[in-house]
Amino acid sequence: MEPEKLDRPIDELRRIVARLRAPDGCPWDREQTHHSIKPQLVEECYEVLEAIDAQSDSMLREELGDVLLHLVFHAQLAEERGAFDFDNVVSEICDKLVRRHPHVFGQDKLHTSDQVLQRWDEIKKSEKPERTGLLHGIPVQLPALMQSQEIQKKVAKVGFDWTEVRDVFAKVKEEMAELEADLDHPEKAAEEFGDLLFSLANLGRHLKIDAEEACRQANRKFTRRFEWMERNSPSPLKELALPELEQLWNRAKQATG
Secondary structure, X not given: OOOOOOOOHHHHHHHHXXXXXXXXXXXHHHHOOOOXXXXXXXXXXXXXXXXXXXXXXXXXXXXXXXXXXXXXXXXXXXXXXXXXXXXXXXXXXXXXXXXXXXXXXXXXXXXXXXXXXXXXXXXXXXXXXXXXXXXXXXXXXXXXXXXXXXXXXXXXXXXXXXXXXXXXXHHHHHHHHHHHHOOOOHHHHHHHHHHHHXXXXXXXXXXXXXXXXXXXXXXXXXXXXXXXXXXXOOOOHHHOOHHHHHHHHHHXXXXXX
């Protein structure tokens, strides 16, 4: 039997999810918990980013729907245990947006993005007094490069930052030298490699480069070039000697940019 459609699409989605979770609903959906579907939520968010990069409206519409499904599903799980429901989620974010935009919904007079961000931070701090440390509140599950830049942004607000980008570049070279010095000591090399990545993320921040996005672009570029090699190689790649692979790679660079 087809589910009865309600007036608003969001109500229909909520009803479908509740039906899937019902005692006579879908066995797989009934087994899920907040923890079990965490990886899928992260995956769906990245697929939204992929749709944005692809500049595909149809793909973006579909992927946003997948993310919305996860939000409704988590709210349904919470409602079943009597914690909150989807309406509570929506009401809370509406209240937060109004509260954190007093220059729009109140009497504050702010005219620049920097002023808005400063006021946002002040309001957020007053709302969460339990966060006593400057770095409290940075999600531990963020991708590592993104987390590095968030840490660096926070500490820069109290002046703990390089003033010249060339000083940051010098720090990167220093970390590179320390890594090279410890190549024969795996544990120490891993630590120095982490320091190098952190310094590179900091350099990206000073250059106004999103480290996570820059790395994704590099991954896409490498994948594009390697797939060209696979398509255009006269023999299976594993049968080619390194000089032949390098020659083919240079051709791939010229062909794909």
